[in-house]
Amino acid sequence: MHLCSHLLTQLIQNQLLFFSFFQVKFLIFPSYLVKCCSLLRDGNLPDIVNSGSLHEFLVNLHERYGPVVSFWFGRRLVVSLGTVEVLKQHINPNKTSDPFETMLKSLLRYQSGGANVSENHMRKKLYESGVTHSLQSNFALLLKLSEELLDKWLSYPESQHVPLCQHMLGFAMKSVTQMVMGSTFEDDQEVIHFQKNHGTVWSEIGKGFLDGSLDKSTTRKKQYEDALMQLESILKKIIKERKGKNFSQHIFIDSLVQGNLNDQQILEDSMIFSLASCIITAKLCTWAICFLTTSEEVQKKLYEEIDHVFGKDPITPEKIEQLRYCRHVLCETVRTAKLTPVSARLQDIEGKIDKFIIPRETLVLYALGVILQDPRTWPSPHKFDPDRFDDESMMKTFSLLGFSGMQECPELRFAYMVATVLLSVLVRRLHLLSVEGQLIETKYELVTSSKEETWITVSKRY
Structure with a gap:
């Protein structure tokens, strides 16, 4: 956060x-x-x-x-x-509130705070239920979108440079919007429209509020407010459509609609989750693949785990849970990329x-x-080393920071599963390779990203 x-x-x-x-x-x-x-x-x-x-x-x-x-x-x-x-x-007894949610609600000028501990606990349970059920109900969809990206990359000549950030953002937008907001986003034009408004809102949250430049520009402020209004309009329509009805595809918003929340709370919570999940998922996938391209040993070990767990069998939710090393790769991605x-x-x-x-x-x-990046906590802190999480004390520390376990934010939990499926599909069939001489500079905002596009190449394993 x-x-x-x-x-x-x-x-x-x-x-x-x-x-x-x-x-x-x-x-x-x-x-x-x-x-x-x-x-x-x-x-x-x-x-x-x-x-x-x-x-x-x-x-x-x-x-x-x-x-x-x-x-x-x-x-x-x-x-x-x-x-x-x-x-x-640090003493703070109200551990049930999500700091990421509190922050984004304030930035979006929604009403934050005021809820008691039991209300916060209830809403946390709704979030957890929403994440679990939307992932379970839409696993086949997530697998299909991952395989579509694989097929696209398999069609490229081995020398072709792949714009990683662009492809991961597109993948995250398509997968997250459908799992959070439903079949409306099977239409690519709807995804593109959402992505445009999402980008306008998120860029101002990440930068414009910090340096005060948003309030100094009438044009930018109007663009931001218009984009936010359009996103809210989309969500209001979906919430209205899902109320009191049963659908075969369970999406995240369904869990909020079925909870004891009023329409404004559902709107705010679904806005926060959709905004954050899209960008966190996109950047987690981007950084994970980026780090894999620079560490042949880690990529080889990940491939061996995927091959051992799945063999020639289909990727299933039950077997995904067995990918322990993959989870360590993603945890180390979060840590190394900050x-x-x-x-x-x-x-x-x-x-x-x-x-x-x-x-x-x-x-x-x-x-x-x-x-x-504190060397007293993380030996060789600048090294990408997923094996460090074999140490239970490292995982406990990571959990304390809110990146795993009971304190893990729901958007990150969602992103972990999406990234696990994507890596399973890609690494099973492809070698992921870096572009020689590329310098990746980091931009630190709400979620860390690279300042410029990151390029990779791919080659077939078989």
Whole structure:
């Protein structure tokens, strides 16, 4: 999960903790305090923009000042935690709320917060049910779309460069829209229309809110609002069509419709899930294939597992569950790519980390991108090494960060299954190869991506 300025400003409207801050023992840095005094309105926003992203700003901040740091996001004092050890100490009793959902709702100007623990728990169960049943009901569809992509790649000459980002985004859009929103998206034109609006909304969530550029451009703001309105219109129509009816194909929205939610909650939750699932699935698949092309040993081991589990038999949901090494490949992809580099929680009650007191209502960032590259937690952190997850303690740490287990966000759980099926289909028949001399630069926004298109080549195994 990531953080942008609108989330912060929504959470802290009409709250100013400047002088009250000195009444608690906390960590602050003189250079940043001076900047805040002189530029109270912006705080460290210019530093974040100049760093290139919030993640890169936090990397520099934690390197200079340690695992617990604070800075000013506009008028708000924010705390960031940069190691597993301090993250474990963080007190936040409301563990049933999804930080990714909270953030996106704020950015989309939906009503976030206000639900009690039991309501959050109920909605979490609905999400889990939606993910499980939509994947089960649509497994054949997912397999068919994966095989269509395989056939396309098999038709290419071995020297042809394949635009990986483009193909993974298209695949994710086709598969996720149909599994989340239904048969309307069997029509490629509907998918293209959705993808265009999705891209407009997501790009502004990822960038426009952070640097304030969206509100400064009337044209961009209108394009964003029009795109969001069109997406909402599509969802409202689907929700109306699915209410009170039974369909042979169970989609994610069906679980929300069948739950004890009003129409606005269904709209918001389905919007959040469809937006996030499309982009997380696309980027997880992109990075996984990208890393496989640069590690012949890992790709060989993955192929051997796929061959051992399936042999010449069809790919089935039951056998997919046996792909333990494939899951490790995907976990290591999330870690190495820093797929979601920042998450956040609002401090429900006053907390303490070491000697530092965190006042109630403080926004606490989990600098996941920093933690995922910490050599004290991850030996050789920059190496792509799925075998590290053979160690149960590594998997427990990963779960603590929200990337697996009980704290795993539903969008990521969904993406793991889609990516597992796709890799099973592709690696079973193809060698995935990198393009020599290609330099991949990373862009850190809500979900990490490459700045430019990533190119690969493929060759047939048989």
